[in-house]
Amino acid sequence: MTVNGTDRSVVIVGAGQAGSALAFRLREIGHQGPIALIGEEIWPPYQRPPLSKKYLTGELERDRLFLKPAGAYDEAGIELVLGRPVTGIDRAARRVLLAGVDNPERRYDILVLATGGSPRLPEDLSDPLPDNIFTLRGIGDADRMRASFAPGRRLLVVGGGYIGLELAAVARLQGLEVTLIEQAPRILGRVACAETADYFRELHTGQGVMIREGVAIAGYRGPVQRPSAVVLADGTEISFDLAVFGIGLVPNDALASEAGLHCDGGVLVDGWGRTSDPGIFAVGDCARLPLDGRMLRIESVHNAIAQAEHLADYLVQPDVSAYAPLPWFWSDQYACKLQIAGLNLGYTSVVTRRGSKSGSLSNWYFRDGKMIACDAMNDARSFMLAKRWLAADRQPTPEMMADPAWNPASF
Incomplete structure (x- = not known):
């Protein structure tokens, strides 16, 4: 079976950030076949990061969490199935089984697992x-x-x-x-x-x-x-x-594992989101993908969206190159905004630079002299420079970063 074509039925299990991004991207680039987005929760796809911030304090109302207006799914021809856990995958018959008695299955040509994770x-x-x-x-x-x-x-x-x-x-x-x-x-x-x-x-x-x-x-x-x-x-x-x-996230890979897909700390996928079944894909927090010579799960909103949209592009036109993200993350605590560029895995040294504003600081990670990541605290300028340098072939050295007289803008 080939996966390309714009008329195949796509079933997405997981109505979160990745699942929503995939569904709408498919429509944007011309997919004409049926799309079903199935969620276990009763809520339509919503943002999770504000839950531990402004939503928890009451500053943000629930309606502002939702990623799309209520009518957007119908307008895009996306069937939104909420409050219906998927209980199993029948790979031979190409169908997923849903909890409940009415219409308890969905058949698919392409199945995407965007099941996220659960608190450890x-x-x-x-x-x-x-x-x-x-x-x-x-x-x-x-x-x-x-x-x-x-x-x-x-x-x-x-x-x-x-x-x-x-x-x-x-x-x-x-x-x-x-x-x-x-x-x-x-x-x-x-x-x-x-x-x-x-x-x-x-x-x-x-x-x-x-x-x-x-x-x-x-x-x-x-x-x-x-x-x-x-x-x-x-x-x-x-x-x-x-x-x-708050001791970590466990990938929701039980559905995949029970269906016989290869899992190991997440659903194992390649650079195109393909699992061990050619008709099944996985994206977002549940997926473990190759990056920088390792198999990794990347728990971030940015990755969930980017990986999902990359998969959509591949499903419609499969000559796209493998997914190669530049991860970035953020965290808000009190008046501090932390922005992280890159992955610090295997770092061998750290260089700290003071920012121009009080309380601003950046920690630069190097692995054997090569810059691999940056933590920027109230220092958006350093974060943007780090993203630019990580995407380029030419990067500053630890010695340059350690010199307080060196001007990063001149590099």
Whole structure:
């Protein structure tokens, strides 16, 4: 079977940023066949980053989260199927099976998995979660958490990655007392250098957040459905009114795995999003793709959109080159805007440069003398330069970056 052609039926499982981008891009470039976008949630595709920021604080109303107006899907001829989990894939019959009794299947010529990920949780937490313990992935999670936030309440944040730090910042700005614990030796241990971690540790402690690093939860105190404290491995007890876990994302690859597709920490795809089945593709947070000599999952809005649109182009006209992204990310905490260009995997040195404004800083990652990434804190200029240099063959050296008299604009 060939995948190109504009009249094939396309079924997209996952009505998030990647799925929506794929569906609309297909229509924009002339795909004429049926497109079905199937979502497990009751909400049409929406932005997730604001959930831990302005939506959680109430500054952003729910309607402003949605990616498209309600009528846009009908106008584009995209069948939007919401609140219907896909329970299985019948590869031989080329159909997906849906929960529910009415019209419980969709047949496809091309199937795209854009199933995203789910919050990681420790095994010792009950299912469902206790009433006062939260994760944050969807609108429902944010609604529950927002209803519980109130000045003076004690919030325990478990996980010192970007989502945990963002939640800590929002909670402090709303007057909650916040303690953050991280099992690794330091915050941001998996995603950033020690210099960037130092910047954000100082930022948060300056706002009154208590940070404990290198500590693990050994147990809980209080009722099973509403614990009131955690006991750490060192014997310390931390009381809380509510707790939120932000300890990473697990790719939603069970559907693919159960269908016999090759999975390993995500659905394995090539540079065109192709899985081990020639009629099935995967994009976004659930997909693990080749990049820089590694198989990686890239958890970002930018990648979800770019990879989905690249796949759409390939499905309509398959002479496009392999997907080769320049990843970038961002995080908002208090008055600090962090912008990240590139991937810092395997870095061997870091050079720090002070920005022209108070509180602005950039950390530049090098691997054996080659620049590979930049963390820019309140320094949009450095972020833009990093993106430009990473896309070019000519890049500054560590020595140039380390010289405070050197002018990057002259390079």
